[in-house]
Amino acid sequence: MVSKSRIIPMESQSSTALSVLSSPDAIKHTEAYNKDLEIESEMVRQMDNEIQIYTDEEDEMINSARGLNSGLKMKGAIPFQDFKSTFSTTKSFRGFYNAKLGDIYAMSTLTLRGNHSWVAARFVNYYYHCMNPAFGLMKEQLGKKKIYLEVLNKHSMIYKQDYAFPSPLTDREAIVKIIWKRLSESSVMVAYHPLTSHPKVENKDGKAVIRASLQIAALVTQLDDGTTEVQWGSHIIFGGNLPSTVINGFVIPNTNRVLSHHQAYFANSILLQDLKKTDGKLLGEVLINQIKAARKRGGWKKRAELGKVGIDEFLYISAAMRELLPRxxxxxxxxxxxxxxxxxxxxxxxxxxxxxxxxxxxxxxxxxxxxxxxxxxxxxxxxxxxxxxxxxxxxxxxxxxxxxxxxxxxxxx
Known part of the structure; x- marks a missing residue:
C-alpha cells in the first residue's frame, strides 16, 4: 500500500547537494506538507471509522453528483464545441462548452498512486486549506480565509469561489458546498454542489458580480493496493456570454491544472520503497513541469539557473528523491x-x-x-x-x- 508520512526537517548540511533539503524553501514546504497531512489524516480517519449521518438534501447532492458523473460519459450535445487535452499517459481531459451561455462541461479519468481514502481527502482539502505551496492555489494563500464560509459537520463545508475575468467582462462568484460520502469499502464520492445563496456573501461591496454555478463530481475507487481511479466531472455555468478565447485560454487550462496538481501531489508522495517501474515516466513528467514552472518566473537570460531551481524543488518535494539524494x-x-x-x-x-x-x-x-x-x-x-x-x-x-x-x-x- 502506498503510504504517506510526515517529512522530518533536515538540519543544515555542509554538502552543497544536500543543502537543498534544508533550504528555507524546503523548510516552508515541509511545514505546509505536514499541516496538510494532519488535516487529511483526520478526514481519512472519519471516512474509514466514523459513521456519518446525512440529511435528505445532502443525499440528493450526492445523487446529483453521481448523475453528473454518469451523464458526462455520453456524447456532447450539438450546440457545444468540443475540447480535449492530455497531461500525461495516465490522464486525459476533455469536454464541451457553449460560449453564449457560459456553459462548460469537463470530464477526466485518471489514476493516482495512493489509497482511495487519502485521494478523496485530498480532493476535499484542495480548496479547503491546501497549504502545500507546490500543489495548491498560491498567492500566499490569498483569500483562503475569505472564501471559506463554514464547516457544517464532519463530512461537509461551504466555500466561495471567485472568478476574475479581464475587462469588460463581469466577474463571477460561486457558492459551493463540498460534501463526501463513502459508497462502499473501496469507493468514496466527493461532490462540489452549487448553492444559490449564503448570508455571508449577500452583502457585497458594490462591485458588479454575476452568480455562477459550480458542480464537481469525483468518484474515487481503489483498484488495487497501490492505485486509485478517479472518475471526475464538472459543470460550470458562468451565467452569460463568455468568449471562446477566455474559455480556452483561462477556464479550461485552470481546470486542467487542478487535476494536474492532484496527480503531481500523489506522484511526489510515493516513497522510494514503494516506487514501481511505471512510476518513472510520470515522475519524469512531473520533473519537467516543475522545471517549466520555475523558468516562467524570470526572463530568458535566467532560464538556465531557474531550471536548476526547478530541479532543486523536485528534489525536496518528491519523497523518493528526498530519500535518494543523501545516498x-x-x-x-x-x-x-x-x-x-x-x-x-x-x-x-x-x-x-x-x-x-x-x-x-x-x-x-x-x-x-x-x-x-x-x-x-x-x-x-x-x-x-x-x-x-x-x-x-x-x-x-x-x-x-x-x-x-x-x-x-x-x-x-
Missing part, C-alpha cells in the same frame, strides 16, 4: 547538467555508483545529453541491439553498479 548526492548535479540541454562531447564514466562524485556526474550527463539529443534513427539502432552500437561492457564493473557511458558507443550513433 547519491551527485544526482543533483547530474540533473542540473542534463537540464542545460546542450550537445556536448561524449564522455566515458567507469565509476561505481557508490563512489560517484560531482565531476563524474557531469561527465556522465554530457554523455547522456549526446544520447538523448541524437537522431531518432541512431537511437533505434542502439535499442534494437546492433552489435556495433552496444555499450562497452565489463562484468567486474557491472557487478559493482557502475555508470557506463561509452564514447565508442556514442561515436557510432
Amino acid at each position: 547519491h548526492p551527485w544526482i543533483r548535479v547530474l540533473l542540473h547538467e542534463i537540464s542545460l540541454n546542450k550537445v556536448k562531447a561524449a564522455r566515458t564514466v567507469h565509476t561505481a555508483l557508490s563512489d560517484m562524485k560531482d565531476n563524474d556526474a557531469i561527465n556522465l550527463a554530457k554523455g547522456l545529453s549526446t544520447i538523448i539529443l541524437t537522431n531518432t534513427e541512431g537511437q533505434q539502432r542502439w535499442t534494437t541491439g546492433s552489435p556495433r552500437t552496444q555499450p562497452w561492457k565489463s562484468s567486474k564493473r557491472k557487478a559493482s553498479g557502475c555508470a557506463l557511458t561509452s564514447s565508442r558507443l556514442l561515436n557510432t550513433i
Whole structure:
C-alpha cells in the first residue's frame, strides 16, 4: 500500500547537494506538507471509522453528483464545441462548452498512486486549506480565509469561489458546498454542489458580480493496493456570454491544472520503497513541469539557473528523491547538467555508483545529453541491439553498479 508520512526537517548540511533539503524553501514546504497531512489524516480517519449521518438534501447532492458523473460519459450535445487535452499517459481531459451561455462541461479519468481514502481527502482539502505551496492555489494563500464560509459537520463545508475575468467582462462568484460520502469499502464520492445563496456573501461591496454555478463530481475507487481511479466531472455555468478565447485560454487550462496538481501531489508522495517501474515516466513528467514552472518566473537570460531551481524543488518535494539524494548526492548535479540541454562531447564514466562524485556526474550527463539529443534513427539502432552500437561492457564493473557511458558507443550513433 502506498503510504504517506510526515517529512522530518533536515538540519543544515555542509554538502552543497544536500543543502537543498534544508533550504528555507524546503523548510516552508515541509511545514505546509505536514499541516496538510494532519488535516487529511483526520478526514481519512472519519471516512474509514466514523459513521456519518446525512440529511435528505445532502443525499440528493450526492445523487446529483453521481448523475453528473454518469451523464458526462455520453456524447456532447450539438450546440457545444468540443475540447480535449492530455497531461500525461495516465490522464486525459476533455469536454464541451457553449460560449453564449457560459456553459462548460469537463470530464477526466485518471489514476493516482495512493489509497482511495487519502485521494478523496485530498480532493476535499484542495480548496479547503491546501497549504502545500507546490500543489495548491498560491498567492500566499490569498483569500483562503475569505472564501471559506463554514464547516457544517464532519463530512461537509461551504466555500466561495471567485472568478476574475479581464475587462469588460463581469466577474463571477460561486457558492459551493463540498460534501463526501463513502459508497462502499473501496469507493468514496466527493461532490462540489452549487448553492444559490449564503448570508455571508449577500452583502457585497458594490462591485458588479454575476452568480455562477459550480458542480464537481469525483468518484474515487481503489483498484488495487497501490492505485486509485478517479472518475471526475464538472459543470460550470458562468451565467452569460463568455468568449471562446477566455474559455480556452483561462477556464479550461485552470481546470486542467487542478487535476494536474492532484496527480503531481500523489506522484511526489510515493516513497522510494514503494516506487514501481511505471512510476518513472510520470515522475519524469512531473520533473519537467516543475522545471517549466520555475523558468516562467524570470526572463530568458535566467532560464538556465531557474531550471536548476526547478530541479532543486523536485528534489525536496518528491519523497523518493528526498530519500535518494543523501545516498547519491551527485544526482543533483547530474540533473542540473542534463537540464542545460546542450550537445556536448561524449564522455566515458567507469565509476561505481557508490563512489560517484560531482565531476563524474557531469561527465556522465554530457554523455547522456549526446544520447538523448541524437537522431531518432541512431537511437533505434542502439535499442534494437546492433552489435556495433552496444555499450562497452565489463562484468567486474557491472557487478559493482557502475555508470557506463561509452564514447565508442556514442561515436557510432
